[in-house]
Amino acid sequence: MIRSSVSNCPVPTDQQPLNEYEELKTSWLFRDCTLNWRQYITKMLWIWGLSWLVAGPVAAASFPAHKNIAHFILCGAAGASIGVVLTLVRLYLGWQYVRDRLYSMTVFYEESGWYDGQTWTKPQEVLTRDRLIVAYDIKPILRRLQFTFAGLAGLLLIGTMVWHLF
Template structure:
């Protein structure tokens, strides 16, 4: 049980646990914290929307009626760039929260950039925050890392197929 009498000078919106809750409910980030189906659906939608840009560019370079494989592969590579950019944003956001929760010392700003302070977390708050990292944030980061690894495998497979055709 966390002692509610512990005085925390950190503004409410800058407290790591509140930053975590806010990120967890944010539009782009909430599907990472949910089940695999919602997460993969969101990534697939992003990939599909990226095809709206990469498809015409790919068709301009490789007319589909002449170079179907090159068109498909270059379009897929271009579309995955949109997914990669979103995944990088997700990873950076969640790793920032992981670092803030794991850190025993929190940097915060009282009223502006010119008056930054630090606060050392009491042991019970540090323990709570590290449990959140271990059971909530790390699985999300592993999911994102697995997605990155899958994209690398697909890039390699696409490169091999490109060489064949």
């Protein structure tokens, strides 16, 4: 973990926005957003594939594969994409939370419990550092997630149009 360069920072180490960012960046699910595009898409496809374990039987119960293969595949694919959507929402909310904490001029923290919250105003050098991290590290991740949402919505739209053809 990176320690804040400000020695008079009253915020506990684990609640400092920079340390929250470093922790998020190295956690097993959230670090997938920092991979190159090919690796990132591969991870999303793995999640989609694993979601078929639930979506496949549900689709088969509604549209038996031996009778209506097109509807079975489309229904299963749409159902499996729910797992991807839920994962993307979790990733987006986590990165957005850290972005907001880094970008904010003040940091809310708890000293020992929920009942004694305090607010610390960041010095200008800390604020500048944190906003640079937001601009160069976190905004591209959020854009990637937004692009993934848009791509998934486009695929679901295409799937809907194909559904109506059959």
